[in-house]
Amino acid sequence: MEAGALSVEEALERLRRLPYEDIGFAAVDHHRALRTGFPEVILGEGKTVQQIVAIAERLLSGSDRLLVTRVGPETYAALKEKAPDAVYNPTARAVTVDRRTEERRPGVAVVCAGTSDLPVAEEATVTAELMGSQVERMYDVGVAGLHRLLDKLEGLRQANALVVVAGMEGALPSVVAGLVSAPVIAVPTSAGYGASFKGLAPLLAMLTACAAGVAVVNIDNGFGAGYLAAVINRLAWQERRE
């Protein structure tokens, strides 16, 4: 980020040379880590075990980290054959490989409103951890029992970035954002029934949060929230530019 006059020509040339690998049903983007700071992630939903393993193998050939989300134990078993150090988080339904040795840096808190929001919260946690952040979990602290949340106040205020996960009426991000100065990434969940309309209720609620400092990701998108929180935490730890 130390400037220098990177010309338009150079930018385009750089873009042109970006490597990717065509494996038939997918174009594996090896350059993504350079470009965005994190390797391509495999969304397992809607892919066969075979497809997932094939893409994972290609990605691991060029990266020391791997994240596969929304997969069951059988996919984990197949991946473990290729990568014996793969780890499975059954709540998050995510497989990770992490071959790096650097220590994780504190600064991310993942807060969730109820137990049915746990899978999404864990997906966020797994993602942020793999991206190098140490995560403080604060679970089941919904707004109907404020004392449980207020009991965590100190921890909430120490975070550089907070992921706040809630289904039902989605009120938690507003309350949290009113208590802290760091960015709040809100994740609505599809947990709930009736007028929740599969997460529409907390989605709209979070988008219209009366507290400043809240931005929202897709319903159930724990990965996206954890990713963003880790990116923000990384900024807080990076060498300051001059």
Add this chain to the structure above:
Amino acid sequence: MEAGALSVEEALERLRRLPYEDIGFAAVDHHRALRTGFPEVILGEGKTVQQIVAIAERLLSGSDRLLVTRVGPETYAALKEKAPDAVYNPTARAVTVDRRTEERRPGVAVVCAGTSDLPVAEEATVTAELMGSQVERMYDVGVAGLHRLLDKLEGLRQANALVVVAGMEGALPSVVAGLVSAPVIAVPTSAGYGASFKGLAPLLAMLTACAAGVAVVNIDNGFGAGYLAAVINRLAWQERRE
């Protein structure tokens, strides 16, 4: 309500004899006060001044109270000619006549999240007052600044029924209901923009409130909420049946 074996025949007979008055464009229901405890209310929206005045005159001929909602000063002026003791609340945009002398009974709190929710909160307040409840106003205590709400905790807990008005993400009823044991009548407002979709966001949020003890009325329906709160407060004060 003192039981006794009211037969089906009697019930039907009673129903049959209910008086109403046909004034051409409306069937004025003089019996409503007996049946439901409160005279018919005129929703001014979508009626001409002439229509409102005509219905109001008929109602006042058989009642010592009148409530006209959602009208401007010009309707008030016209009503005042017929009922010099009519009072106008410009924030609520409501006209009231109250010729009774009983004291109002405490027990209703009207809580609102922001200044743009004031018209709806005032409509609830005016209604509950006319129905005999003394109302505690607690305005501008949104969840993004919890200390303002917690400062009112004692008052919140003294109410027999609470009307909680909020636009935006509609989180306030959940938070309040987690702090009190009395019923919370939640009113979503159309204040807000974008993903509020004219009140849909707080409506859905309130319906999916994670705290028990919350029921919801229509968007901007301050009247309905104030009415219900007063009905509940009346129950708390009534002679206990044996």
Add this chain to the structure above:
Amino acid sequence: MEAGALSVEEALERLRRLPYEDIGFAAVDHHRALRTGFPEVILGEGKTVQQIVAIAERLLSGSDRLLVTRVGPETYAALKEKAPDAVYNPTARAVTVDRRTEERRPGVAVVCAGTSDLPVAEEATVTAELMGSQVERMYDVGVAGLHRLLDKLEGLRQANALVVVAGMEGALPSVVAGLVSAPVIAVPTSAGYGASFKGLAPLLAMLTACAAGVAVVNIDNGFGAGYLAAVINRLAWQERRE
């Protein structure tokens, strides 16, 4: 409720000291009974049998009542091992434990429109009973056969609070509210097809009910409605404040 100057400090102190118990995947709120008059309820939907049993054990250690909603017979079997006095209502799909000895107080009516609304009506009934109310059931009295409803008129008018459950067009709460003076808690159900859109049709209908005195809870939320009706009925029986 007789005032006395409870200071803000005291309120906060009180809030701070509220007990809860962290059992890993959940923060069990033992204080809720004190705060809101009823112990925490377990929504079974989306929890494993093991999670439900674990939370139930913790709750029963500090309460003489338990309510678990939306569970099947296998969860009941597991709970019965821990609490042999547990009772299962298969229509409501609810498990209850009630170790109190006080008599239930009359005043709650649960009215429903059709047989497909029975599970929701029973959930409301079970809840209100566990909270100390004696419930009058009035089932299958939809508006298309008014004589069945009118036949219940006396009973309807004796209630302090009415839960009215309806799917399809959701017209029943409006009709009932026009016949009684007590509060009507309306519950839309997802029974129905096509333009019901999983309960959206009766939800919107109930929110726009032309009769005053109606408030609405979430689609299929029998628990919430029964809870609220019992809270209101409790108000009607409480020692009157001076």
Add this chain to the structure above:
Amino acid sequence: MEAGALSVEEALERLRRLPYEDIGFAAVDHHRALRTGFPEVILGEGKTVQQIVAIAERLLSGSDRLLVTRVGPETYAALKEKAPDAVYNPTARAVTVDRRTEERRPGVAVVCAGTSDLPVAEEATVTAELMGSQVERMYDVGVAGLHRLLDKLEGLRQANALVVVAGMEGALPSVVAGLVSAPVIAVPTSAGYGASFKGLAPLLAMLTACAAGVAVVNIDNGFGAGYLAAVINRLAWQERRE
């Protein structure tokens, strides 16, 4: 309709010869009266006074009846210059010309729930009258005051076809259809606010009406309902086929 073997060729030939008149911005369909029993109707909304007058002139040249809906007094004034016998119904906002001499036949009832539904009810009435039906008006008989509706029971049961107009929760058609054996044409109106969502609430409610014998037309479509009721009434009076 007197059977006989009308061949496909004849049907097509007949279709081909249908007269229409091109007046630039519109193709006036002179044959519609033959084909469907009623001349083309001008929906005034979204047309200029000049366009309306031009189409009306062409239609009157081939018909003894004219209906122009959703127009203001200025359009009426312009039409009156061309057709001095034109009549304006300001509530319905409709202009009619009726040069026939046959008596209207009884059998259509137009029922509406509240005063804000009057314009739609009147549009239905005007339409059915122009089509030869005598209309029984039953206005302001909403379900929150059932006695007003039950008072009209005899009249309701005498109709061959009923138009039932309601905004808000749209419960009236279900209740009426449960009391009569004739077809009920339900018209949702956009009167109302908040969760009415411009008529969506009564529309969905009417579509999911629990009573058989109800069909629904577009929101505020008084014309369509009056048209259909008159068509059905005509069937009841026609010479019976053998």
Add this chain to the structure above:
Amino acid sequence: MEAGALSVEEALERLRRLPYEDIGFAAVDHHRALRTGFPEVILGEGKTVQQIVAIAERLLSGSDRLLVTRVGPETYAALKEKAPDAVYNPTARAVTVDRRTEERRPGVAVVCAGTSDLPVAEEATVTAELMGSQVERMYDVGVAGLHRLLDKLEGLRQANALVVVAGMEGALPSVVAGLVSAPVIAVPTSAGYGASFKGLAPLLAMLTACAAGVAVVNIDNGFGAGYLAAVINRLAWQERRE
């Protein structure tokens, strides 16, 4: 319907005496046939085989006709044990018993756009037949191949009432209503995918049909449409009132 001064008292008295039978989970309405011309119909969806059989037995004790919709062969088998003359239509998924001997009267046409709309069309047909109408089936005549529809023109024009069933874009009712003078009852179906949104697309299309003479019933509600068509056809055959 031969007038005479039926007084309000008599109407209420008549209403009061309407017989119904409480069988625990349902209030069987024996009077419906008198009141609306057709016995109560059992919507099988959401009921157990046992419930259906119990209600069916009660209904058959007081009626010579029975209609049970949306049931599978196993329910049919159970019903056949109680009523050996029960008939099952597997496409409509309906069971019927018809012990009357009168001839069916022609005048109802059931038109459908595609083969995936057949179950709904057959439900309409079965219903109208049981109510005494002879039904002309015109299937798979969608608007994308107009010649197939035009080939049926004569038959379309002979009907007193038409049921028009369509999924996808729901254009068929508009086209048919432009060709005939009889009432068109339009039934949107949930057949289709994507932007059909489970029948919303044809529902909205049919409600906004540009041709007069169309009314709409709920998505997939073949029963309701067949019922209404038979009611209208009955009017066309009834003794004319004087």
Add this chain to the structure above:
Amino acid sequence: MEAGALSVEEALERLRRLPYEDIGFAAVDHHRALRTGFPEVILGEGKTVQQIVAIAERLLSGSDRLLVTRVGPETYAALKEKAPDAVYNPTARAVTVDRRTEERRPGVAVVCAGTSDLPVAEEATVTAELMGSQVERMYDVGVAGLHRLLDKLEGLRQANALVVVAGMEGALPSVVAGLVSAPVIAVPTSAGYGASFKGLAPLLAMLTACAAGVAVVNIDNGFGAGYLAAVINRLAWQERRE
């Protein structure tokens, strides 16, 4: 399009050199004509007269054609001062400048259902004409009077591309596409009321059209449809590639 091995480098280089002009509030894209065959178009809606004139001047400096859509006469007047050969189509509310001399090529038909769809149809026509197509207008040929449409059958079948504009139920594109072999570009309009929901009804209907060969553009987007039709017509006239 004459193939030859255009390398990735060349493609990127070409992309990089594309000219655009920064005029403060807008980046005028002079290269668009080369890239897509048509100069940038100014959507007048939401721009001030001054902004429109400024962008128009810059565009005309590098092009012999100009299209400004959705503007009133005052914008036309201002543009005429800069370009005296500017032409205004008041129905389409579009300003055009056309300084080319080539003859327009036949092959585009613009079909519309009713007079209220005319502005959108004219916007399509003006656009296609400016892009070099000769347009056959076929207006007011809605499906409720099929004979008017069938009368145009020959013309419909001569087109290389058809724009079909309809509001209400949007059935016209399905019917037209069943009669022709050329592509149909369907344009839903916001004309209509109630369940049209500002064009949602015809939009969904057109997307679910049962006839193959239909694609849809945005509600009221006459420009987009005319553009696409002209692009397709241009393909039909171009030198064939080998």
Add this chain to the structure above:
Amino acid sequence: MEAGALSVEEALERLRRLPYEDIGFAAVDHHRALRTGFPEVILGEGKTVQQIVAIAERLLSGSDRLLVTRVGPETYAALKEKAPDAVYNPTARAVTVDRRTEERRPGVAVVCAGTSDLPVAEEATVTAELMGSQVERMYDVGVAGLHRLLDKLEGLRQANALVVVAGMEGALPSVVAGLVSAPVIAVPTSAGYGASFKGLAPLLAMLTACAAGVAVVNIDNGFGAGYLAAVINRLAWQERRE
């Protein structure tokens, strides 16, 4: 299309004589190939294997091509018995028979954003190929890795018609349409979760695409898009009319 004065009479006569075959549950349209250039296609979804085979047999008796979409291997097996030259594409879930010998003509590109969009892309490809177009596949080139798309720039620009398939945010058609001059047929897919709302998100995005030259088909409608692209490509290769 070579003009000549085809009279209205002739058009109607031609329409009347169109052959179709009634096989009970379906009206097989043999004339469609003449009328629209392609035989009727069987949408397998919602049909039984038996129905599909029966319709396929009738179609193959009059055509040298067959397309059956959305079927599984078991339907393929049954079809293969009747047509041993039938081919199954398991990704597209489509069966084809192609007995023609002409060479396919280049000019159609099918572009898709991610691997979960493959089934829809393949359905488009199979359709366009069967209609005589040679298809260039460009898969997994989503906008989040622009370099993969830009690498295909030359190929994109050589197409006469492009099918662009995308789920998620549906941005790809806008980006592609900004790079080419040929028509873009956009296909939203239901791949995705949460705020995708089963394809609503990309559907709305594509309809509001800021680039001209885009038209949209139904969610997941690969067939419709491939059909339209092939029709457009055919236009580009046809003998030019004079």
Add this chain to the structure above:
Amino acid sequence: MEAGALSVEEALERLRRLPYEDIGFAAVDHHRALRTGFPEVILGEGKTVQQIVAIAERLLSGSDRLLVTRVGPETYAALKEKAPDAVYNPTARAVTVDRRTEERRPGVAVVCAGTSDLPVAEEATVTAELMGSQVERMYDVGVAGLHRLLDKLEGLRQANALVVVAGMEGALPSVVAGLVSAPVIAVPTSAGYGASFKGLAPLLAMLTACAAGVAVVNIDNGFGAGYLAAVINRLAWQERRE
């Protein structure tokens, strides 16, 4: 943020002592700057000039910065009388007072797709500037002309946080997030028409963005996006914690 054992008691005590000021219609929160790093902001929409001036005065009494959004020139004039150093940005419709002297720190980029998105983009810019960030504006760089965006590539990559504003199909955030590693705050705008449904289309598109690193704020919420970007940029410049 350097930890230290802040006890729960201290946290609550701190919360309790938060100062706010009751001015009747509003509870001005003087403590917000301490708690969240930025003083309370006045959303002008829905407030009277008098209310705005009164709140502004109270805020300025305790802060050296003021932001009033969504107000016209007349509000600015009234504010200028109280604060002569107030500045008005007519595009953003925002009034600011900034009495601090520190230099703004670079790191925020505000990118927008079209000229109709300018008001929202400027609101974001004004907000981020007032919070201490130096903002790089990149306007009118929509995805339909990628070269304009790629020309800004270097600038995009230098930002610590990017606000990306787009209406229509909302594709820009996905494309930008694929090119940079910093967080992207996406703002959908209500600019557009038809299927944009007042910003719903870009809102859903941005929520389902295929690129990681994107979070979304409410439609038209430039303030919220600018606020969040400035908060993130502040993190990147803050003293690193140990």
